[in-house]
Amino acid sequence: MRYLTAGESHGKQLTTIIEGLPSLMPLTKENINESLLRRQKGHGRGKRMQIEKDLVDIVGGVRHGYTLGSPIAMVVYNDDFKHWEDVMGEDPIDDDQKIRRVVSRPRPGHADLNGAMKYGHRDIRNILERSSARETAARVAAGAVAKTLLAHLDINIVGFVREIAGIQAKEYPEMSMDDRVKISEESPVRCLDAEAGQKMMDAIDKAKKDGDSIGGVCEVYIEGMPAGVGSYVHYDRKLDGRIAGAVSSINAFKGVEFGIGFEAARKNGSEVHDEIAWEEEKGYYRKTNRLGGFEGGMTTGMPIVVKGVMKPIPTLYKPLQSVDIESKEPFNASIERSDSCAVPAAAVVMEHVVAFEVAKALLEQFPHDQFPKLKKAIDQYREEIRCF
Amino acid sequence: MRYLTAGESHGKQLTTIIEGLPSLMPLTKENINESLLRRQKGHGRGKRMQIEKDLVDIVGGVRHGYTLGSPIAMVVYNDDFKHWEDVMGEDPIDDDQKIRRVVSRPRPGHADLNGAMKYGHRDIRNILERSSARETAARVAAGAVAKTLLAHLDINIVGFVREIAGIQAKEYPEMSMDDRVKISEESPVRCLDAEAGQKMMDAIDKAKKDGDSIGGVCEVYIEGMPAGVGSYVHYDRKLDGRIAGAVSSINAFKGVEFGIGFEAARKNGSEVHDEIAWEEEKGYYRKTNRLGGFEGGMTTGMPIVVKGVMKPIPTLYKPLQSVDIESKEPFNASIERSDSCAVPAAAVVMEHVVAFEVAKALLEQFPHDQFPKLKKAIDQYREEIRCF
Amino acid sequence: MRYLTAGESHGKQLTTIIEGLPSLMPLTKENINESLLRRQKGHGRGKRMQIEKDLVDIVGGVRHGYTLGSPIAMVVYNDDFKHWEDVMGEDPIDDDQKIRRVVSRPRPGHADLNGAMKYGHRDIRNILERSSARETAARVAAGAVAKTLLAHLDINIVGFVREIAGIQAKEYPEMSMDDRVKISEESPVRCLDAEAGQKMMDAIDKAKKDGDSIGGVCEVYIEGMPAGVGSYVHYDRKLDGRIAGAVSSINAFKGVEFGIGFEAARKNGSEVHDEIAWEEEKGYYRKTNRLGGFEGGMTTGMPIVVKGVMKPIPTLYKPLQSVDIESKEPFNASIERSDSCAVPAAAVVMEHVVAFEVAKALLEQFPHDQFPKLKKAIDQYREEIRCF
């Protein structure tokens, strides 16, 4: 399974093509719209999120509610494009029109300057339109298809917020998946810990008032994965490695960890590993899950626990210094938009990005032409390894 | 540029093939042996490291000290194979011989159990021989070639230890590359901070005495990368994402971060980003480097700073509980080897793994058929972006 | 450079995403529409080609007539979709509606039966909608972008018809590229040889009258490629191999050859190879071009000459016997559409498929971030190898 996305932030549309899905899997627009909607929510989002409601159109690969096996194409239209047609149209324009609109001031913390140098653009709009986090809507669409596949395989996934601006939520290792989903959905900051959640909202409000922005830590939690998915035989087939790569490619993410993650540097080996037990009914299991569901690049059958850190959004009312690429004069970096905290939305993005990698690994390992056969094969495997 | 590795821990040899290098690049065995040797050093390594000295043989792609442009094959022979021929030979053997040798006891924290279930092996030796960290010697060989390429492009890279068992080394943001290399090399724990280094050694000695193991945090630091390497245009071309994926695929690594990494969740946006400045001689630069050399999936031209966390080695004198896959009876997990701390070696491995990804990204971006042309193109680009 | 396509024959639209193009390359809808239009022409096409005129919409990656460097998305809408919405809609429908429409009769020579077995579809429409040659419009869109790139690099490409129903056109080794383009465009069967062209049209008319179909041989001819593109160092980097793979993946193509191709089996070595000459002005060149522009998987600098054979379209008025997958009863295969000869259109498809592979190889070999730099690098290389 592979996918490509295309589209600029203020362009006509975002487009996603996914290739390699099984046939005969139930899939509807609603599966994807639900995910797109969740991405747009969250205390601290700017105005744009409220104006535009992302809705997907499935334009290939699905017929009468089922996948065909052929590539799936999805479109999220930009309703606002009519106001941007002059700026973002694909047709050639006169040179004098161009000059008027040029963005020559790169914002720190964005792709602006490096991208302009790499691609030789002197109008930085040519960079920022694609490097914008708007593209994550296209990735969420891809991930929503993956999530649907996982759900039909009894593998459930949720992303929530563990920390914002240094305020850490409590851990709930025993909380059920249903509760994780429900509570995070009801929290305006996608936090399982109501008390911490309130403090996070206060911090967001304060940041907004101060014209500053704040970051945080998201967690993605997956239940139902069988053991032995991924592989140790070659480094690029390790599933945790692939997840880390995908998470680190989300806009503004600066780190990723599994299970206790960086804490593993501060503990003895006897406190870090998960002892192995077996019971006839449950099969092999671990008494703890410090390693976050991975050993040797493969799943252990325990929940996958992966965290990612998002830096504060760099577009601020409290500006950062930069340099105009034409005049080479310093200036205070302009504001392109005004979210003071996008961590709750980032948790949704991360959930979908991880879902895609996990689904991809399952499709690589199990027969994937027809969804019912895939499901049967995974169920059989679950039974087999129980008594391995 | 791509590479494959093969070989089992006690097999005949480790083999690496790299495809996609430019021609006419100076390369000798010594470039690689130096890296292999560094990987074997470090306070806290077990006996095996002292007995076997890894030496590479270049068996393809190099002639008279220069790369040909054709694939490079490298071999690290296992001198000890004669003692393992019966156990690890590739020829069929009688069934009664097999039974005698079967490993049926999976060690927690290793690929043993998940790997056995995935690949259907009832003799866990079939897993552990490949999942062993011995394979990192083959990855270091690949990385040593990449490091050589980088060095000829005036891009220098070093890996060192930032933390062991909770003991954190001081940061030295102003320390020169030469000093980083020299001081880390002289430290038995590859630590730039002598005082912390001594404490780390004490902690290792204590862990050894206690029959326990300890982990830590490695840092890789790269100087000389031009800005704009990597790309924001598609998520799988972001260089930080690729590095994160590669680092997380190193045995026993559980997390990775760039620049201030997880600290970004605890700071305001105004404290996280790196303001942009310009001077005619230096070109664009940043006054700080909190983002670790990356914005928008591309290099900023500042040093790349990436950290990875290694968990304590799971093979302990203080054993963990597990279950025999034949009898389904619990047992205390056996000891396959006896390093109490492999973090200094892991810093070398990480250095080479990161070097490969960085070199690969450069070869994708710049003309890569002939090394002298590659060098010229990168030098021209450096000059161009200075006055961009 | 890579691309994905999506879309069913009677679905809402065809979608193409291309990732990996340089920035700052001039590109307009007209570049692509011209290619789409050429694909629809040709003596012997059925009615559908006259009703629907394919027009592209560029929905990502292009701004004000220039590429951004970000992925390019292109859409060809299906104006007729309103009549197909019930049959091809993506939303779930009631079961009784489904039954009415099921196609259970696989046509020989199509993907119908094998596809149905592989993907478990009992309604063969689920196969034929994607396996239809309609998808080649999406590939032509991708190829048109590649052709535009090549044209800006002074590399020109044309596809024409060499043979239909056993009628062979004369070869014109000395004919200029301009004439090849002009004459083939004016010929209703894209044939450079007017006399043979007339016979081909007669054969097509006769086949139509007889309710039969006929195939033929297409040639793609490329001028302006520098020598040394592709590589011998690893088998999957040979450019002729990649072209052969791409051509053989065009619907109904059953073979591919370079230069004299299969004739090489009937000649002595002294008659097959191309002697090497050198003149200061021209650089190295060949006195003949029997090998079709390739030696060792690389271009020689001579024109690329590649031929592909298309079998007759299997949907005929003169039906073929098959078996209903529900009743297992034999039947005479139904007609889905009525082209009696699609070879002229196939020449256009092949032209674009080859253009993509050639452009991709150039982008791999030369710096490809910015188009003006790419052009400069290729021009420099041309000059370099002239006096090599």
Place this chain on the structure above:
Amino acid sequence: MRYLTAGESHGKQLTTIIEGLPSLMPLTKENINESLLRRQKGHGRGKRMQIEKDLVDIVGGVRHGYTLGSPIAMVVYNDDFKHWEDVMGEDPIDDDQKIRRVVSRPRPGHADLNGAMKYGHRDIRNILERSSARETAARVAAGAVAKTLLAHLDINIVGFVREIAGIQAKEYPEMSMDDRVKISEESPVRCLDAEAGQKMMDAIDKAKKDGDSIGGVCEVYIEGMPAGVGSYVHYDRKLDGRIAGAVSSINAFKGVEFGIGFEAARKNGSEVHDEIAWEEEKGYYRKTNRLGGFEGGMTTGMPIVVKGVMKPIPTLYKPLQSVDIESKEPFNASIERSDSCAVPAAAVVMEHVVAFEVAKALLEQFPHDQFPKLKKAIDQYREEIRCF
């Protein structure tokens, strides 16, 4: 499944790494050596083939006669390397030594000139050592592993010679696989038709006497493939396309065709397609096999029939004119070796190259972690589609 090869013609060794094989598949050196030996046989081979007997060493991925699931490394040592160490050693040498040995005369029909220009080598030995057909031994080793896998799945494959120097062997559509293997093996030119075979040998002898070389057509024939392997859903997943790409990447191959191939351009549609029939015991089958086992990029369940054309070897006693790259003076191209016809050996190479692509497609489609499960899944699928 993927593989890389490395090694120069007169270098120390050829190395192959295959990644992605299932565990628990029986595999021994003998499986591979048999293939290597077959590659070296054939009327018309030069002296080198008789001196050196290629033998493989398996140096990774196999234990006690079974695959582990980890990458397989194979080595073919060059016994003659001791005589070439000065010329081909990897260690730096003095400049004056280099000069003495430089090859500055590119041979027409080889990679020599294009390769030298691409990689900037002024000593053409740096090209010819890797571009040599010697590398096909490494590809045969990879293919031999694939062939072993196929054989255990009751899929059998054989390559033989259909034509040499215009002498065409009769077709034997009814001949059993066993006879194809046996008769071709006994024929010094791998020809099923004894009479034609004798004429081919005479032609080879004559060519040798004349100092000329001759080419021919090889056929690969595969029995036992289930229908529906490959896919029509995306162009790069069509199995015939992949085979065409792989075959065209064999040294000196200039074309490839499936079934009646180029003849399809000379027949009516009613004579080209294969009507579909069904019987309870046999399932679906075709009454003919003109399409060579492929429809829509997928197998039909009929034998795969693919042909490839090999041009005469360009190194001749009857020399071709070329130009010295130093003096720019014309010269008559030198002889590096002296096979007058390598078509019988090429049939073996092609057999193995095709085997790899076919095995790869099966592994993509069916569960491939454990060989016994793969076998079971394919057997189940065969049964399923019989009554589809």
